[in-house]
Amino acid sequence: MSDMEKRDEHVFRLTRRKALKGLALGIGTMVLPAKDASASVWESFFQKNFRELGKSERRVILERLEKEYSARYKKPVRVKDTGPIEGVLYGYGLDLSRCIGCRRCVYGCVTENNQSRDPQIHWIKVLRLAKERGVDLEHSEQYYNPATVPEEGHFYMPVQCHQCENPPCTKVCPVQATWKEIDGIVVVDYNWCIGCRYCMAACPYGARHFNWKKPGLPAGEMNPETHYLGNRPRPVGVVEKCTFCMQRTREPDGMYPACLEVCPVGARKFGNLLDPTSEIRNVIENKRVFILKEDLNTQPKFYYFYSV
């Protein structure tokens, strides 16, 4: 036998062995869940990417999830898959001359969007900045805790997902579990996400968060009005982010996002960028506006502005 042939044989053996091992392992794990869990584990394991699902397939999945969540949280839970509204591109405005850094929005968001209380996940982060330095992120502070806000000489800058028109986060996903919908909202299919966290590394705004543990969401505090791509309860090991409250805003009588409704100073503005009469267009056309890290060409649809 020549060296070459020997090597070939070696290589072949190795791969066959590997294949056999893999098969055994595969069969092993196939048997395991069947023993202890319901059929739903199977169904979700073999579920397709959300974008490839037909109408009836979606219905089945949503119903399965509704049943599962209702049992877990002991109340009727709704899981919607409401699609984008035609002619709508969402935009958000934040008035830096009004925000007082009270963090009402942070907790309003947690409640509305079923974030994990323990371990803690916050989709909104409020940065405190010094007035004399301006928007200088390197000197920002997010753990400030005075008795009252606003503090002398400071201003505050809440940061959340900017729903970039050119989102770096979706491009790096190796399995396309995250994408931008046509109304501009960047979403995650939690059932398809493999938890590699590439998107977290790619996002320049720190807007994505990972469930390192099973989310701690007390049944009593769970918001039962949910969207499949939005605020439904997340499993461990997936990435989540702000969706402009799509479970509220995508309805025909769309409610404002929860963070806007809870803000005591009215610093938050929201609306349709394609509608010239909307509040957000009014802000963009009449006030001093800037977007964060403009040089990265992410093209955020989250506009910071000064009303005075």
Next chain:
Amino acid sequence: MIHRRLVLACFLVFISLSVFELAEAARREFWLTPPKLESDESYMVPPPPFTEGIFPCSECHKEMTPNPKRRELTEEHTNIQLKNHAEKERWCLDCHDLKNRDKLRLVSGEQIDFTESYRLCGQCHGDKYRDWKTGIHGKRTGQWNGKKQYLLCAHCHNPHNPRFKKLQPKPPPMRPENIR
């Protein structure tokens, strides 16, 4: 021939310029006009933030003879102190109507309801009033593409002492090293 062409060209330029100007004017007009007529009480507002049991004012005032003389109140309403709001220049009856106590009074003499108090504030704070009407200043809740509720100026600013009150912030996030 050249002459005619020149005239035609001038005419075209003139037309396009005026069309452009018209469009620009319309655009400005659009933002400057309120969504609806002011007088038809078009803004949905929650009830004004009265002190418990104080309204209607006429309950007490109907027994009294009105006294239009500017003075310091020593018997009633002593808790109301004008502060940070040009207290030297004005007093109660600049905004409250002498004859109908349940109404506010504009400079023009027009009586308005408390639910329309934005018109009163807007007399001096025109820029804020304009921003409020288009949804930039102040808080709106409800539907982003439908019915909205506007907060009155007085819901956030005490009219007698309008500076926004400081708030206690909600707790800061946990530091990552403390999240287990």
